[in-house]
Amino acid sequence: MNLTQLKEVLKGEPNFRFKQVKKAIFQDLIEDWTKATILPLSLRKKLNEKCPLALNAKLFTSKDERTAKALITLKDNLRIESVLMRHPPRSKNFLLRDKDARNTVCVSSQVGCPLGCMFCATGKMGFKRNLEALEIVEQVLFFARYLKKLREKVTNVVFMGMGEPFLNYDNVLEAIRILNEKDSFCLGARHFSISTVGIIEGIKKLAKEKLQVNLAISLHAPDND
Secondary structure, eight states: OOHHHHHHHTTTSOTTHHHHHHHHHHTSOOSSGGGOTTSOHHHHHHHHHHSOOOOEEEEEEOTTSSEEEEEEEOTTSOEEEEEEEEEOOOOOOGGGHHHHOEEEEEOOOEEEOSSOOTTOHHHHTOEEEEOOHHHHHHHHHHHHHHHHTTTOOOOEEEEOSSSOGGGGHHHHHHHHHHHHOTTTTOOOGGGEEEEESOOHHHHHHHHTSSOOOEEEEOOOOSSOO
């Protein structure tokens, strides 16, 4: 998905068309433009040709279907992983079940990682590049579409996948803002968590942002003592 390309395709269309397109992507969670029946057929065909929504991804699920992993091949043929963790409701109260259930998407922020932690499989593969904001957003949308078929929703997003989020600060924050927008995915800021190994500059920078996101610190030691 490329918003610049999307706006280019929509040139000459009425101003309200972009809002319709955003709703189709982020709220209706369509997988291809033929499902966006509010749009003219000719425009749907053009969007499918110029701005396809489908990801090149392989999905792997656990036996109990509480965990799912997506192996995503990007446009430059590099690969990243994204994981869905489903937490069923603990409450037996029918009225509280939906509020109690959680579906957390663990997203990657980089292809590989420059930090090279020896205990981490991502660190051993080296660093390839930063992910663009929309490449991060697409990981969430992939699992949102998956959950829609189960009549469930994404409730939380954690930046705990491949890469160090604060070494791709601008794209990570842009992805959060896109997913947080009211006329977009509309996921509350407090439902995002950024995990870092302790990039001080990034922590200080985040503290100045007007975003109520959560911060997690990843601590490790050479032994268990």
